[in-house]
Amino acid sequence: MTTDRLTLTRPDDWHLHLRDGDMLRDVLPDTARQMGRAIVMPNLVPPVVTTDDAAAYRERILAALPAGAAFEPLMTLYFTEGTTPAEIERAKASGFVHGVKLYPAHATTNSSHGVTDLRRCDATLDAMQRVGLPLLVHGEVTDPDVDVFDREAVFIERVLAPLVRDFPELKVVLEHATTSAAVEFVETAPANIAATITAHHLLLNRNAIFAGGLRPHHYCLPVLKRELHRQALVKAATSGSAKFFLGTDSAPHPKHAKESGCGCAGIYTAHAAIELYAEVFDAAGALDRLEAFASFNGPAFYGLPRNAGTITLLREAVPVPETVGRGGQELVPFRAGATVGWRLIDA
Numbered sequence: 001m002t003t004d005r006l007t008l009t010r011p012d013d014w015h016l017h018l019r020d021g022d023m024l025r026d027v028l029p030d031t032a033r034q035m036g037r038a039i040v041m042p043n044l045v046p047p048v049v050t051t052d053d054a055a056a057y058r059e060r061i062l063a064a065l066p067a068g069a070a071f072e073p074l075m076t077l078y079f080t081e082g083t084t085p086a087e088i089e090r091a092k093a094s095g096f097v098h099g100v101k102l103y104p105a106h107a108t109t110n111s112s113h114g115v116t117d118l119r120r121c122d123a124t125l126d127a128m129q130r131v132g133l134p135l136l137v138h139g140e141v142t143d144p145d146v147d148v149f150d151r152e153a154v155f156i157e158r159v160l161a162p163l164v165r166d167f168p169e170l171k172v173v174l175e176h177a178t179t180s181a182a183v184e185f186v187e188t189a190p191a192n193i194a195a196t197i198t199a200h201h202l203l204l205n206r207n208a209i210f211a212g213g214l215r216p217h218h219y220c221l222p223v224l225k226r227e228l229h230r231q232a233l234v235k236a237a238t239s240g241s242a243k244f245f246l247g248t249d250s251a252p253h254p255k256h257a258k259e260s261g262c263g264c265a266g267i268y269t270a271h272a273a274i275e276l277y278a279e280v281f282d283a284a285g286a287l288d289r290l291e292a293f294a295s296f297n298g299p300a301f302y303g304l305p306r307n308a309g310t311i312t313l314l315r316e317a318v319p320v321p322e323t324v325g326r327g328g329q330e331l332v333p334f335r336a337g338a339t340v341g342w343r344l345i346d347a
């Protein structure tokens, strides 16, 4: 039996880039239309490093919301080697900071202020473990001797496994998991270790970067992997395990910055996020497990209530515009000029 109409508890996006200024105003309505909340990444220029920075950014997001939107931004701090235990206490006490994001220095977009040696951060990690503030990790080593396709697996071995051993109570989210190594690590780790999975890593393998020519809009970090890894991610997401949840890593960059001699990493999926995940779960014969992945597992991990409302999807081919952008710089959305298989209707 096929389902042509799907009603779900309103989902959340547990890994999202909203940027700032004009770009923020352009992209925020896409997320606010479907998600109740989102964990907002702190890699602005300059980064969001203190609770005061996060409070100010939160106000800018709320001010950019379309009238009547009930969206709640869940803020994060950018982990630097200067992040103190006192800042962790302040962040936790704020009630609006829900995680601290670890970018290994130079691993990805706007990560130059990231951490070069996590061993120098023990006191801060200890404070996070004590107050129950999750560590959100971009899990890739930056060692130039490590092949770009192996950077996640090597990070798990060199950094994540020792971290989990030394801070056994620390809540950790391995963000945008892309490999079978990540899936195995998270599955066999204790309940305080979880992972987000993006729609694009569930839908595409690395061939998509080179399909008929170089495809800058399929370039992101961690980079797309082999088909066997994509299959492992689909299996994990649709398994019913509470350790995996929705995190789009929707990462808008202006068209000219992607279509460049040195293009930025990041894929914009917020315009059709839940629709793209529905495609994946449908193809896997697991539409009945989409709601837990999208709407239940994340709040359970973060210790937050589920959203109260619902959203409804209809099975229908919906065209995706060539560009998105209402005033800021144009950006090219995932599936630009093609279609997605579901329509989100206003319930």
Ligand SMILES: NC(=O)N[C@@H](CC(=O)O)C(=O)O
Residues within 6 Å of the ligand: 017, 043, 108, 109, 110, 138, 219, 220, 221, 222, 249, 251, 252, 265, 266, 267
């Ligand atoms: N995922 C990406 O390719 N890019 C993200 C950064 C990140 O999440 O690593 C961005 O901020 O553009």
Ligand SMILES: [Zn+2]
Residues within 6 Å of the ligand: 108, 138, 175, 176, 221, 222
């Ligand atoms: Zn990242």
Ligand SMILES: [Zn+2]
Residues within 6 Å of the ligand: 015, 016, 017, 041, 249, 251
């Ligand atoms: Zn990201």
